[in-house]
Amino acid sequence: MVLDFSETVAGYASYGRNRMPALAYSGEIFELYLAPEYQGAGLGRRMFDAARSDLAAHGYLSFVVWALAGNDRALEFYRRLGGRVVRRAPERFGAETRERVAFGFD
Numbered sequence: 001m002v003l004d005f006s007e008t009v010a011g012y013a014s015y016g017r018n019r020m021p022a023l024a025y026s027g028e029i030f031e032l033y034l035a036p037e038y039q040g041a042g043l044g045r046r047m048f049d050a051a052r053s054d055l056a057a058h059g060y061l062s063f064v065v066w067a068l069a070g071n072d073r074a075l076e077f078y079r080r081l082g083g084r085v086v087r088r089a090p091e092r093f094g095a096e097t098r099e100r101v102a103f104g105f106d
Contacts, residue, residue, distance in 0.1 A: 001054075003034070003047060010038040013051045018064060023087060025104055027060025039073075048081060052105070062106045069099035078103040 003011040011034035018028040029051050034044045055063050064086065067074040083103030090097050 001047060001050060003038075003043060005038075010035050011043065011047055013047050015051045015055055015063070017060065020064070023064050023102065023104070025062045025064040025086075027055040027058075027063035029055075029063060029065040032065065044077060045081070062104070064102050064104050066100045066102050069101050075101060081105070 001013045001015075002009060011032075013029060013032045015027065015029040018025050019030075020028075029048070032044065032047060032051065034047065052063070055061075065078060065083065067078060069075070069088070083105050085101055086104035087102040089100050089102070091100050
């Protein structure tokens with residue numbers, strides 16, 4: 001999904017089948033990004049809701065979304081939307097390892 005304003009990409013979301021079968025969720029939002037200048041106007045929530053609806057329409061009634069542990073804005077965003085922390089896991093980014101947090105939605 002792509003959110004554009006006057007031919008400028010303001011945000012995007014990608015989603016589909018859950019890539020981690022150990023988590024008891026059928027779907028996953030792989031990425032949800034909104035450029036900083038578009039944040040705070042409810043567009044992130046609208047993109048999230050649209051992704052959730054599309055996942056459900058394809059049979060994925062529950063889903064998980066990951067956020068970096070240090071991204072307080074994203075963590076609070078998913079908490080406000082009703083997500084509950086279901087897992088924490090390290091991920092390598094080049095030479096750096098950072099913690100990710102998984103939020104589950106039913």
